[in-house]
Amino acid sequence: MGDLNQAMIEKYRTNFLKEVEANVEEGEWVKMCMQCGVCSGSCPLGKFWDHPPQELFMMIRAGKRDEVLSSDSMWMCTSCYNCVVRCPRELPITHIMHGLAHYAKRLGLVPESQPTAAFAQMFWDNLMQKGRVNELKLGLKLYFMNGFGDGIKVALKHQKIGMGMLKTGRMSPMEAFGGHAVKDLKGFQSMIKKAQELEDQRIAEHGA
């Protein structure tokens, strides 16, 4: 995807705001931000963000493409919608955050080992295999994300919940071996394929 990134840089050159408007979901709203800072003040996780939404919007206008797209900030959004409710200009800030994250992912600019991004990828890969989420596999993979030792520790910590779920039939250990699929797995996969084609086409027309 590095090519796409290069193509975008060349296409929009000076105007990152235009690039965001054309490529990011709800990106056309960014120009309407009036920099009041209510979003940043409202964000419950704001203090953990490198750049709160107001600042991201300012950086977009200032043409700070690399800093914005490779930022960790928009990945921190938990979709609480506090900012959307409070924005006096009624910007869909939450959606713009996800839009930015999505666009950064498309361009291959996500910071390495960004946990939200890593989990999203894990979830997607898991889903694609059988057309449904295999909770046991997803859970285990998540436990062992940071190595074997750490995984054992987390697993032991959650032992009680796991046993309870087994007992009540909420989770089958058999799922660890392949696991069951949706009824029409082929159909599901071709549906996803078609969606991907449509998306690529859209990007070819508007984006790159």
Added chain:
Amino acid sequence: MAAEKKLAGYICTGCGIGERLNVEQMRTIATREGKLGACKTHPMLCGAEGVQMIRDDIAAGEATHVMIGACSRRSKMEAFSFPDAAMSRANLREGVLWLRPDTEEQKETTQEMADDYIRMACAEVRFMTVPSASGEQELNKTLLVVGGGVTGMTAALEAARAGYPVHLVAEENHLGGVWTDLYKRVPFRAAAADVVGSKDIDLPQPEDPGVDALAERIRANERITVHLNARITRTSGAPGRFSADISTESGGTVTENVGAIVQASDFKPYDASNLPEFAYGKSPDVVTNFELERLAKDANGGPIRRPSDGKEVTSVAFIQCAGQRSDKPGHLPYCSGFCCTESIKQAMYFREQNGADATVLFDDLRTPGAAGEDFYRSGQQAQVTFSKGKASEVVSENGTLKVHFKDLILNEDTAMDCDLVVLATGQVPNTGPDPYAQLAVEEAETEEEKDAARRKLENAPPSILNLDYRQGTDLPQLKHGFVDSHFICFPYETRRTGIYAAGPCRRPMDMKQAMEDAVGAALKAIQSAENAGRGAAVHPRVGDLSYPQFRKEGCTQCKRCTVECPFGAINEDEQRYPLFNESRCRRCGTCMGACPVRVISFENYSIDTVGQQIKNVDMPDEFSEKPRILALACENDAYPALDMAAQAAQMGDGIELTPFARVIPVRCLGSVSLSWITDALNTGYDGIVLMGCRRDDDYQCHFVRGSAMAAERLSKVGDTLQQMQLETERVAVYEVAITDIQRAPQLINDMAATIEKVGMNPFKM
């Protein structure tokens, strides 16, 4: 006074007066002590029947001087309006009843208060005469509008529309003034409300400036005479009979007689050569917001080209507050209030006509006016980039400009390249020399101040009105060269009666506001001309026929009245006696307060009308434990505040006034004669409270300087007290606003507490 004085009193027994006070006793006091010929009572004096009773007595010649004991003089003004009689009013309802608790043990002191107010009102009316116009008045409906800009044109059109002929004088050879080059103007209207779907549909866009259309309407209007290339070389007279010499560049002079004048001299664009840091003058591609309009007009809808090489502009930066809101020498310390919307508009030119990147570097973006915030959104929608940043330097290198600025959101020093830089420069008032500049040099206390005042005097701009008043050629100024005018309470009033300031010469503003201002000033000018025709005062004592008269034989030619009159109403005659211009006079009485020999008086307001009120109270002896506190309250703010306190008390607010207070309204604290203070102390008053309006830069004094003059004079009252071996705490001067409802009575109550501490006045008679 040829006719015999017939004094008659009328006491109302309504509104609880009859129930709580001994009316019979007050009647006796009015006739015996007050020396009234008769005193009637009525259960509802302000009703049709009661008013008719008074009218009949006046008509029958039974009453030439009327004392009314009822509510405050500020209540029922329409009912108790008898133009053929002199009138005083004892404030029994607000002044006594409502501010006093209705209890048995308070009954005695409350009654004493009411009795005194009757005594005072009787004394006051005895020393009044019926006000009548001087007979010098003339009605001249023609107005003079000075300034051919949008403000002046609007004022002229509005006056003409109301039926008043206008002389419009423009310095330039065309109409339009500073806005002549305007390509488009900031929209006058907000977005339509409640647009379904989105707030951002149908936002206001830059619109036709309308300057040419305005000029066309002026030319087509037969009531308006336009004088181009012309200046006013002399203005003399007074409202109703101004005479103005209008001289054209070619040397011709015509003299026109007018009733009132509107000064709409607008502003001069700030001189950007004071801004070398932004490369103004070094690079032709750094222009001011005013110069940009010319470039946009030349482009006429096509791409705007930069001046240096005619290249189409692809990126432009706007530097807001250029040379403004800054204390640096040569900069304007104030905000000009129009440049933010102006820059948004101009940035939109570039977005639309050039497709260029347009960045507005602002510190505080403010968008006053109807379109305001909507217009800002309009700019955002057009993808104008708004960066909160402070520009420090513009560098020209190899055909591009580099703007260095501090990004205030991202907190970093950064720079941007562009083809053109627009400096959002401000408005410098186009006014004449400060008439008090010479006085400022004389009065300066330090050498530094003296130097500054002298520099101002030497660099004074040419006069605009050339008034032949004793107090200088032009309208007095408040700050930064803007014409003095109270921006909220009485915006068009200046300190020269009959001359009204409109538009940016009184404070910086945009075109829409200037046009609204012009309408207001035109209407005030019409009112002034009409009132002058009747010999009546204008704001704030609208319709007052009394005017200052003086006893020539007593005058010592000290000139204090001519110097201190805030309105320049008093000239000097050949023998150097004061020459009062009653139609320039606002009836504040500042001259009366200034006069050390007490020779100035009004028919219904004089040293005696107040002095006799002070004397005619029943003064209990030193051992009675009943002190007397005199409160002189300005009728514009302090007295209404006390009335409103009474209304609040009536509604159960718990406000009380000490029963030892005797409140006398004065026209302005500036009219207070020091003789009243010494007389009061000699008579035995234990404390004196003086309440005037807020003074100095944020003044609320309706006569602008009256309150300040009073403060200056009263600053020396402490010496008088010491000479009399009295405690200086016995006299207190306060600034009271009309909203000080709790505070105004409290200040008087505080004095009562002070008297308890320092003891009674030993000079009781």
